[in-house]
Amino acid sequence: SVSDPDDPEGEAQADEAAWVLFADAPLELTENDAEAFDGELWVVGGLTADATVSDDVVVYDPATDTWREGPALPEPVHHARLVATDENLVLVGGYRTLAFDAVDDVWVLDDDGDGWVPGPPLPAARGAGGAAWDGQRIVFGGGMDADGALAADVFALTSLDGEWERIGELWIARDHLDATSDGAGTVWFLAGRQMALTANLGVVDLLIDDTIDDIGELPTPRGGVAAFYS
Numbered sequence: 001s002v003s004d005p006d007d008p009e010g011e012a013q014a015d016e017a018a019w020v021l022f023a024d025a026p027l028e029l030t031e032n033d034a035e036a037f038d039g040e041l042w043v044v045g046g047l048t049a050d051a052t053v054s055d056d057v058v059v060y061d062p063a064t065d066t067w068r069e070g071p072a073l074p075e076p077v078h079h080a081r082l083v084a085t086d087e088n089l090v091l092v093g094g095y096r097t098l099a100f101d102a103v104d105d106v107w108v109l110d111d112d113g114d115g116w117v118p119g120p121p122l123p124a125a126r127g128a129g130g131a132a133w134d135g136q137r138i139v140f141g142g143g144m145d146a147d148g149a150l151a152a153d154v155f156a157l158t159s160l161d162g163e164w165e166r167i168g169e170l171w172i173a174r175d176h177l178d179a180t181s182d183g184a185g186t187v188w189f190l191a192g193r194q195m196a197l198t199a200n201l202g203v204v205d206l207l208i209d210d211t212i213d214d215i216g217e218l219p220t221p222r223g224g225v226a227a228f229y230s
Helices: 010-016
Strands: 033-037 040-042 057-061 066-069 082-083 090-094 106-109 116-118 131-134 138-141 153-157 165-169 179-180 186-193 201-209 211-222
Touching: 033 082, 033 090, 040 106, 082 131, 131 186, 138 179, 138 201, 165 211, 186 211
Parallel strands: 131 179
Antiparallel strands: 033 040, 040 057, 057 066, 082 090, 090 106, 106 116, 131 138, 138 153, 153 165, 179 186, 186 201, 201 211
């Protein structure tokens, strides 16, 4: 975990918390992504139990412990990254097929919440990267490119009316990492792997403004991770 220095008891509180089972999701999916947005949890894309690439979107309402069907994606995708900004829900990159053909697609949930519209495409195709909203911009780093090579680039998008810019690179190129932010300009890129399931990494990169630093290792190497800031 990434601890808050102003909340030294946070770890102890987490240890005392208990897991509670809520309503089952209506679909069995893997290699998808999820994000909290407007009081609900949105789950998008992924692979089904029979390894079909999905365009499904399902939405969980924690207030009623119920699921509903959301607007289907324009294209099936897996290993994409879903990011909630202050006003928008944005899906970035991913793979279109089981051939792991990375795409540069960016899709934005429309104002009515019942469809997806194109956003500014990534500068290059990427799948299985990490992305987060830092309070001012969407940042995306790592992943695999259209040729199946590992990438270290970090891109940033300040406005959905603008274009992505490359602001630097991770210390180690990798995929299956995740990113999280405090929403106030700081982003952590955590763990990941270098293609093989046996090549997990524990590295953590810290992004502040346009500066990226290697700040050490997690206690254990992890690939296919999820991260959040609290």
